[in-house]
Amino acid sequence: MAKGIARTTNGWAIVDFGLAGKAPIPENIYRDNQYVPDFDDLPLEVTVASDSSQF
Numbered sequence: 001m002a003k004g005i006a007r008t009t010n011g012w013a014i015v016d017f018g019l020a021g022k023a024p025i026p027e028n029i030y031r032d033n034q035y036v037p038d039f040d041d042l043p044l045e046v047t048v049a050s051d052s053s054q055f
Helices: 027-032 045-049
Strands: 004-005 012-016 021-027
Touching: 012 027, 021 027
Parallel strands: none
Antiparallel strands: 004 012, 012 021
């Protein structure tokens, strides 16, 4: 199942689709598809990028 890994300050979420890779999607689509974790609980992209253990 797809999982959110980060969000941007301008309303996008980075989603990991497993074998299909990672892709940015708009906040409204992230919320409509009920990806986890909640959009508001995603770390900011800058925080994730500084922690290389996430990738």
